[in-house]
Amino acid sequence: MPELPEVETVARGLNQLVAGDVIESVWLGSKPEPLKSPAREIVLTLERAQIGGVRRVGKHIVVDLLRAGAGKSKARNKPVDKAQWIVHLGMTGRILVCRAGDEKLKHTHAIASLRSGRELRFVDPRRFGRLSVSSEFAARGAEPLEVQLEAFVKLFRQRKTPIKSALLNQSLLSGVGNIYADEALSRAAIRPRRRASSLRREELRRLYLSLKEVLQEAIALGGSSVSDYVDANGDQGSFQLQHRVYGREGEPCLVCRTPIKRIMITGRSSHYCPHCQK
DNA sequence: ACTATGTCCTGCGAGC
DNA sequence: TGCTCGCAGGACATAG
Numbered sequence: 001m002p003e004l005p006e007v008e009t010v011a012r013g014l015n016q017l018v019a020g021d022v023i024e025s026v027w028l029g030s031k032p033e034p035l036k037s038p039a040r041e042i043v044l045t046l047e048r049a050q051i052g053g054v055r056r057v058g059k060h061i062v063v064d065l066l067r068a069g070a071g072k073s074k075a076r077n078k079p080v081d082k083a084q085w086i087v088h089l090g091m092t093g094r095i096l097v098c099r100a101g102d103e104k105l106k107h108t109h110a111i112a113s114l115r116s117g118r119e120l121r122f123v124d125p126r127r128f129g130r131l132s133v134s135s136e137f138a139a140r141g142a143e144p145l146e147v148q149l150e151a152f153v154k155l156f157r158q159r160k161t162p163i164k165s166a167l168l169n170q171s172l173l174s175g176v177g178n179i180y181a182d183e184a185l186s187r188a189a190i191r192p193r194r195r196a197s198s199l200r201r202e203e204l205r206r207l208y209l210s211l212k213e214v215l216q217e218a219i220a221l222g223g224s225s226v227s228d229y230v231d232a233n234g235d236q237g238s239f240q241l242q243h244r245v246y247g248r249e250g251e252p253c254l255v256c257r258t259p260i261k262r263i264m265i266t267g268r269s270s271h272y273c274p275h276c277q278k
Numbered sequence: 279a280c281t282a283t284g285t286c287c288t289g290c291g292a293g294c
Numbered sequence: 295t296g297c298t299c300g301c302a303g304g305a306c307a308t309a310g
Contacts, residue, residue, distance in 0.1 A: 001303065059304080091303055092288080107288085126287045128304060161281060170305075178303065227289095227302080266282065268303070284308080294297090 002089040004144065004175030005218035006229050006237065008056045010095065013232030014063075014120075015054040017097050022050045022115040023065075029109040034124060036086075036132035045083050045133040046112055058139040058174025061087040061095070084137045090128025092228060096121040141174035144211055152208045156196040163199060163207070164192035164265045176211070179224055179246045182271045184211040186245040191277045192270040193263070217242065245271035 002010070026043045028035070035042060049065035056062070063085035087095060096105075098119045104111075110122040110131060122131060142151060155172045156163065166172060167181040176184075185192050187210035190203055199207070218224060223237035226247065230236055240247070244254055249262035253273040262271050 003304095088304085090287090090305085124287095125289070126303090128287065130305085159280085165281090168304085267284090269301090280310105282308105282310080285306090286304105288302100290301090292299090292301105294299105 001091050001177055001179065001226065002093070002223075002229055003059060003177030003180050004056070004215055005180070005239065006223035006231075007059050007061060007089065007175070008219050009223045009231045009237060010089070011054050011056040011061050014061070014095060014097070017232060018051050018114065018118070018120065019053050020051065021118070023047060023112045023120075024115055025113045027111040027113075034090075034109055034122075034127050034130050036130045037134075042085075042131060042133050046085055049083065056175075057137065058141065058143070058170065059088060059177070060137070060139065061089070062137055063087070082135065084134045086130075086132045086134055086137050087122065088130040090124060090126060090130065092126040093122065093124035093129030094228075094230065095232065096123060096234075097232060139174035140171040141169070142172070144173050144175055144215055147173070149205060149208055153201065153204050156199065156204060159196035161196060162192060162265050163190060163194050163196045164268070164270050166196040167211075168268065175215075178268055178270075179226070179243070180211070180214055180218065182246045183214045183244060186210075186272060186277065187214060189277050192265055192272055245273060247271070 023046045026046045028039050049067045052064035052066045054061060054063050065083045065085060067081040067083060069081055098121055100113065100117055100119055105123050107125040108121050108123050112120040156166055159166050164181055164185065167176050184207060188206040190207060218239040221237055221239040222231060223229060224240040225236035226240055245260050248260045249271060250259050253260060253276055256275045258273055258275040260271055261274050262269055
C-alpha cells in the first residue's frame, strides 16, 4: 500500500528514468476509467508535453509537464505552459516503465508513449488509484517531513477522534497511511485509540519526532513491500523488515515480549503493544 | 465544523 | 479440490 515513503521512492525512480523525455501519445483504457479529470483533458494535456520532472506531494505522484505554447507564439504569448499529471496509486496502483513491445498486463488503464521508445503504463487491479491533470496541484494537508512542531500540535489539539484516525486524515497531514501511523504511534509509545485531544504536549512532541523518524528511515530503505508494492525499477523495498507492530499481531513486542495486539479503529486494523503503548 | 460509516474494487487466504 | 466469505485500505460520499 503506497504511502509517503513508497510514493517518494517511486517518484525519485521515475524522475531518474523519464525526466526530459517527451510524451508523444496517450492511450486510456475503456469503460470505468480511474480518472478524476475528463479523458480528453488528460490526453490534451499530456500529448506532446515534455516531462520536466517527477516528484511526490503527499501520496500523489506529480509529473511536471512543459508544453510549448500553441503555434508559433508572439513574444507575449505564453511560450511554455506549465501543467501537472497527477497519479494516485491507491492500494495496488503501479507505474511501469516499459518497452513499447512489452506484454500488456491485465488491469492496464493508461499508457503514455514516450519519444525514447519507452512507455509509462498505469496498472491498477483494484482501481483505487486515480489519474488527473492540474495546473496548480497542492495537497490539502501539511507535509509530515516539513511541518513545524507548533503547527503539528495545533492539528490535533482539538480533535476528539482517535489519534490513529487523525493521523490518517489527509486534510490534516498528507501522506501518512495505515502502516506508518501504527509504526509512529509505536515509537512514540502512544495507543492508537487515544483521543487526539487527550495527548499531552510532550506526547505530541514524541509523535511528531517519531513520525518524521519512521518516514525518513522508510524512505532510506525504499519503502515497505507488504503485498505487491515495487518501485519504478520493479524492486521491492525493505522497510517491512523494520516494522515493530504493523502485521505482527500475536508476535512478541521487540522491547517487552508482550504479544502485539490488533484492533479495528474506524474500520482500519491497528497494531500496538498493550504494555509499551499508553 | 467535526465525526462516523458505507462504498468502491480485485485478489487472496482461511475455513469448510 | 473447490467453493464461499471476509479482509486488505485510500479517498470520497453521505449521514448524523
